[in-house]
Amino acid sequence: MKKKIALYSLFGLLFLVACSKDSDLLSNKNAQIDKSANLLGTGASANDLLANTEFDELLIEIGYVAGFQPTSLAIETLEAFIRQYTFKDNITVSYKQLPSPDEETLTLTEIVNLEKENRTAYNDGSTLALYIYFADAPTDSDDVGADIVTLGAVYQNTSMVIYESTIRNLVGNSSSVSVAEVEAATLNHEFGHLLGLVNLGTTAINDHEDPDADSHCTTDGCLMRAELQFGGPMMKLMQSNASKGLTPIPDLDAECILDLQGNGGR
Template structure:
């Protein structure tokens, strides 16, 4: 049975059991089932942080990107994301595959369930624990997030993130608006932060810097502060530069296998 078929079988069994959580949940640090040689790709965000952060199980990371018509990500945003990943992960190789256009689902807004179903249709690359490469996935849709229209991106599985192209386009339009590549670069990196288990949702905190209501950082200006994944950040607080992780978030990553 090939990896893609195994993924779809696991998805069918688990989607009904796993509740969507943008902030993730605590779980096994590696997430690898040694008996089944299968890496779980449909767990909650933050379930497998060490698989991303360290080189103990996987020495390379490969990112697959699908986008709906009109939503192709900017190369500048992908370049800044690659630099971010190389700076924070103990991987000998980070590869961002050439983005692939997929058909629009024709919706004005997308629910989390619809996004999971679309991944099942379009995603091609999955992780086998016997290999050296960890696979992650981006889907950029042409609508808004149904649950909260000002949200720019979500981490919806432990290896999967979605971004809402219509909202990103609206935020980047108009006189004086931030350029699209800065918005994309910021939200791409922020959602990867959730995939890494920040803050306190899979990667333990080394100090008290977790917000009370969600897996975000209390430090103003940190990449992981709550507003960064919403349009509000770019309307009110954005100074034109992609925020960095603060020292507390970096310490958390370093203690859990990252850099």
């Protein structure tokens, strides 16, 4: 009987030791992921995104709710925009399909929590990581009656949300502007904020910040105009461009480009 007790004790000890080692390994693995550099304020990584001093590779992780994946054309347009205004030529895009949070609207706090649960890409060595979440629900601050719906937002230095369901509802059956074009315009606008525009981590060379809309440009037609983050005004501008034979997607004006160049951009 004493021998059996001794054996049971030995097996129990071995089991506990094994579990402890597995737990330690898991803890060490999680501890190796330093997320702090990706949890800063918007614009804090503007120079890192523009120049290749610290990071010469960019990894874009796209998390999307099933059925709300962005168009390939929109992502290709974003990559072209990045290469045009930054020195990031080595760009990798990864996709992760996610379940719906089953919410009618999403608060910014909920979006941040969804990122905490689902984001896997963080800065690693010479690779700078960016996270973009494509949501199946609108923001809780929309005022549909007043034609004020938000298409996208940035909320940390490497974090962005695109309200994909809102974009699709906005475009509807438009014959002059496509979902891909509105996605692309929204992505480029929000990425402009991550690049520090306007006066959001990238200092303005000349005064062109809208006094009535912080971090936005005063130049008519510029990608960084405040109305480009909202539905109705965005569609009007893009439809106007299309009617003139221009590309519907707005571009940066000379002042915004000058600002980016002053902070390490092309």
